[in-house]
Amino acid sequence: MSMQSTVTEIFDGPPAKLADTLPGVHELIRARWSPRSFSSRDISDRDLKTILDAARWAASSNNEQPWRFLVARKSDAAAFEKLLNLLVPANQAWAKAAPVLMIMASKRTFSPSGSPNRFAMHDTGQALAHVFLQATALGLHAHGMAGFDAERARKDLHIPDDYELGAAVALGYLAPPDQLPERYRDGEISKRQRKPLNELVFGADWNQPVSSLISSE
Ligand SMILES: Cc1cc2nc3c(=O)[nH]c(=O)nc-3n(C[C@H](O)[C@H](O)[C@H](O)COP(=O)(O)O)c2cc1C
Structure with a gap:
């Protein structure tokens, strides 16, 4: 088929x-x-790894592969809380239900020359697009988030200066809209x-x- x-x-x-x-x-x-209503159902190791492997195969300028993923699963409560606490409250309100949170970082320079890579975030975005599509292919959903404290993320997650912060991502299975706080429900069914x-x-x-x-x- x-x-x-x-x-x-x-x-x-x-x-x-x-x-x-x-x-x-x-x-x-x-x-x-990009849903906001996530179910508590966990993602298998295999599916999570498949999604990240799909990202690994994104195209990039000079094949630099500037993307990095910091991944926290809800089963590791300390790691999950650490990422969740970086999100703005409006994103925390719904993203807390997802079983996986990630934050992306993008290497600003080419290795090994050290010259600036002006396509670093462009290519990191391509890796994120692979995450979105592979998640969809597996019956999962992903939702990108700019709404998090990038400065605090750099500190808390020990992200080196040579990496720019990309998007945060919530990943999981869909739940019905009525599981969301009321203010998000209309957005869940709108065109x-x-x-x-x-x-x-x-x-x-x-x-x-x-x-x-x-x-x-
Ligand atoms: C880089 C990026 C940042 C985003 N930031 C947020 C965010 O902080 N909060 C949120 O609710 N949605 C966020 N979104 C989701 C967008 O609003 C959404 O992708 C857009 O409205 C298009 O909807 P669709 O993805 O369902 O097609 C973000 C999406 C991307 C790709």
């Missing part, structure tokens, strides 16, 4: 969360979204929004539209 049919068959989110894409966009991409392609795609000049790429056909 192709991956195309499997993903929508296992899609367990609210219908509005399935992305309203053009036909042909891969089902994995359609099915990925996902995107800018139209013509605001995102130009020809070989800034803002110059490419008619063949922006028509709705």
Whole structure:
């Protein structure tokens, strides 16, 4: 069976969360979204390792692989609390239910030259995209978070100066929206929004539209 049919068959989110894409966009991409309602069900070691291995295979400038993951499982209460406490309260409120929290860091310089890598965070973002898609393929969900105290994270997690802080991530299985504090419930079932392609795609000049790429056909 192709991956195309499997993903929508296992899609367990609210219908509005399935992305309203053009036909042909891969089902994995359609099915990925960022929930806040996580179940207490744990992630197996094998699935967690698979997700991190998918990230390992992201493309990067000069194959530098600047991404690093600091991972805390709820089964290790001290580690989990350490990461959870770094999140802003609005993220703590829902992320505390997830069985895995991560914080990403990105090496600012190329090894071994030490020259600045201006694509470090770009490539770290690609690794995160692999996490999102691999999690979706496994019936899991991941939610990125900018809302955490990066300065305190650097101190508490002993992240060296040569690494910039990337996103925090909550990872786990989906739970029904009513398990969330009330203020987050509407967001859990609302339609996902995107800018139209013509605001995102130009020809070989800034803002110059490419008619063949922006028509709705
Ligand atoms: C780097 C990054 C940081 C984010 N920070 C937060 C955050 O701090 N809190 C939050 O609730 N959502 C956060 N999000 C989730 C975005 O709001 C979400 O991806 C966006 O609204 C699109 O929704 P979708 O992922 O369901 O398509 C973040 C996402 C990314 C990729």
